[in-house]
Amino acid sequence: MTKVLGIGNALVDLLIRLEDDRMLEDLHLPKGSMTLVGEDTKDQIAEQSKHLNREMASGGSAANTIHGLARLGVETAFIGTIGRDETGDFFKADLEKSHIHPMLNLSDTPSGLASTLITPDGERTFGTFLGASVELSAGDLTTEMFSGFNMLHVEGYLVQNHQLLESILKLAKKSGLKISIDLASYNVVEDNLDFLKDMIEKYVDIVFANEEEAKTFTGLDAEEALNRISDYTEVTIVKTGSKGSLVKSSGQITFVDSIQANVVDTTGAGDLYAAGFLYGMIREKDLRTSGQIGSILATEVIEVIGAKIPDERWKAILKEIKKL
16 A cells, blocks of 8 residues: 655644735735745734634645545655644644644744735735744654655755755655655745756656746746656646646646636645645556546635635545546
């Protein structure tokens, strides 16, 4: 049975529904981006949004994908760093509740918090205080941690620590794992482009990117970007929002239609798409079917607030997937 290991920033999402774009402008957060913020800005966001509807949920890109895989019945584990605080306790408890094996380091630094600012059009903008999550280091990793797993899913946000990401990829490759990466955010790709290209060419088997990330990575539009990235990888996926997704493997391009949705919040759409697609691969489905499973999960998550699909929706989802 395939076991999947996730590694990423152990973050808790503070989900905030904005009334308009003004707060983003006041805080100098580019709409649709992930911007790293300090503790002062984190507190400023909390203060300015205290009158708005807010809720907390465990998050982080790779952790969201691992949660999705766990709900689909895949055996999973997650490596990250949390603080010795209520936020860290919340993160760990959420892993355990979802039957994900927690492999968490503890720090005296406050746990990471991603303030997820959701505008009325459903677009999400992250002001991310990495806190303890950024303290995961190459020295925390051992070959034994990768033992017994068949696949690694890692988030592109870790590219900001070059030594850490390279160590993860080397250990996973040495241990024989198939390696999947999500490019995370166009501005993160832009800031680390040469290093990221080098890592993908040397180590990565599966790449997930949205249209903006793919364009930043290659300078090309979706289909041409798909072709360029696929020069490095076994499977390449470029998600094109409401137009669906493009998948390329072994020289063959597959178009996957999107599913009509009532968009409430796009947080987690790419992460849950990755969960569905990887599940399809694990179950030896063809690329189109894997993409369809990804689309089902992405559609479900954008119809709710936050990066988790509510418990009551999973029975119908599993029934729908069985038909494919």
